[in-house]
Amino acid sequence: xxxxxxxxxxxxxxxxxxxxxxxxxxxxxxxxxxxxxxxxxxxxxxxxxxxxxxxxxxxxxxxxxxxxxxxxxxxxxxxxxxxxxxxxxxxxxxxxxxxxxxxxxxxxxxxxxxxxxxxxxxxxxxxxxxxxxxxxxxxxxxxxxxxxxxxxxxxxxxxxxxxxxxxxxxxxxxxxxxxxxxxxxxxxxxxxxxxxxxxxxxxxxxxxxxxxxxxxxxxxxxxxxxxxxxxxxxxxxxxxxxxxxxxxxxxxxxxxxxxxxxxxxxxxxxxxxxxxxxxxxxxxxxxxxxxxxxxxxxxxxxxxxxxxx
RNA sequence: GGUAUCGUAGCUCAGUCGGUAGAGCAAUGGACUGAAAAUCCAUGUGUCGCUGGUUCGAUCCCGGCCGAUACCA
Numbered sequence: 001x002x003x004x005x006x007x008x009x010x011x012x013x014x015x016x017x018x019x020x021x022x023x024x025x026x027x028x029x030x031x032x033x034x035x036x037x038x039x040x041x042x043x044x045x046x047x048x049x050x051x052x053x054x055x056x057x058x059x060x061x062x063x064x065x066x067x068x069x070x071x072x073x074x075x076x077x078x079x080x081x082x083x084x085x086x087x088x089x090x091x092x093x094x095x096x097x098x099x100x101x102x103x104x105x106x107x108x109x110x111x112x113x114x115x116x117x118x119x120x121x122x123x124x125x126x127x128x129x130x131x132x133x134x135x136x137x138x139x140x141x142x143x144x145x146x147x148x149x150x151x152x153x154x155x156x157x158x159x160x161x162x163x164x165x166x167x168x169x170x171x172x173x174x175x176x177x178x179x180x181x182x183x184x185x186x187x188x189x190x191x192x193x194x195x196x197x198x199x200x201x202x203x204x205x206x207x208x209x210x211x212x213x214x215x216x217x218x219x220x221x222x223x224x225x226x227x228x229x230x231x232x233x234x235x236x237x238x239x240x241x242x243x244x245x246x247x248x249x250x251x252x253x254x255x256x257x258x259x260x261x262x263x264x265x266x267x268x269x270x271x272x273x274x275x276x277x278x279x280x281x282x283x284x285x286x287x288x289x290x291x292x293x294x295x296x297x298x299x300x301x302x303x304x305x306x307x308x309x
Numbered sequence: 310g311g312u313a314u315c316g317u318a319g320c321u322c323a324g325u326c327g328g329u330a331g332a333g334c335a336a337u338g339g340a341c342u343g344a345a346a347a348u349c350c351a352u353g354u355g356u357c358g359c360u361g362g363u364u365c366g367a368u369c370c371c372g373g374c375c376g377a378u379a380c381c382a
Contacts, residue, residue, distance in 0.1 A: 046346055082343035112345050121342055166349040246346045275346050
């Protein structure tokens, strides 16, 4: 199968390969991209940061040399970034890539980022970091109930549907209300965007036990590759969102003296497992997802079958 | 070999003055439009080590056995 002449689609096709962390997306995506002779767009909100190499399981130098990748190491830790920018940048890149070939592979585990590319995302104001900080302060000093009260006044419609226990949701809505003077809900259209390319979504999964085994092994491997030093190098930047990331926060806790190194490593494994579960929850909701084992031949067969539809 | 203590959920342990049991962690399910590797919500049946006995009734009391730990030989 791999190495045989590829069956190519008639229209530009974005081939999404999603799945939980450590399922084996990177190598499958490379094989699939080689098969279709195309490039890879990463959809991983932490592999953007070039400083985070070990802890985010960035593809190796050799892997990156095999197939042209995009959105790997394209940002520096201190840079602000968000889904909407990603959507725009990917769309613009796709125009170029589809001028060269009919297929582009997109792979990663950040569900929201994939969704933004496939379905679009509403036009909203970016976060104002100062405003966010002051709301955060209000949360700490006055409690969540106070923020809820504000939201109830500023956007009663959204107040009815938000998760009222989730500070992040409420703060974001308030940011938009305060920055624009309009209720957050008027911006939330949720109208799926029309794309001028076809989308085929493949979800990779493994029996849970096997996935956990992969996760545990990979964390041990990260540690032996020097994850502790990588985290230490950026300990002083821990306040940055990019470092609010599994693998780094647990080690920061160890540097703070809150736990021993083996405990921190154990916590990384646990939190990675939970992260994988949240990713699966997100992807399971997508009814268009075609589920496969992380095996390139199985994926290519599924993709070529989808071309026919 | 003797004595003592312990054996309860995947793990660490609590508890039942005898009426078949519950916390933390783990795990599982879910939500989620500019923080998304983030953030938030929900979910606790397990031969109470095995086996006899007492009892209307035993995980709890008594005996034996097995296992663990500590101390003594």
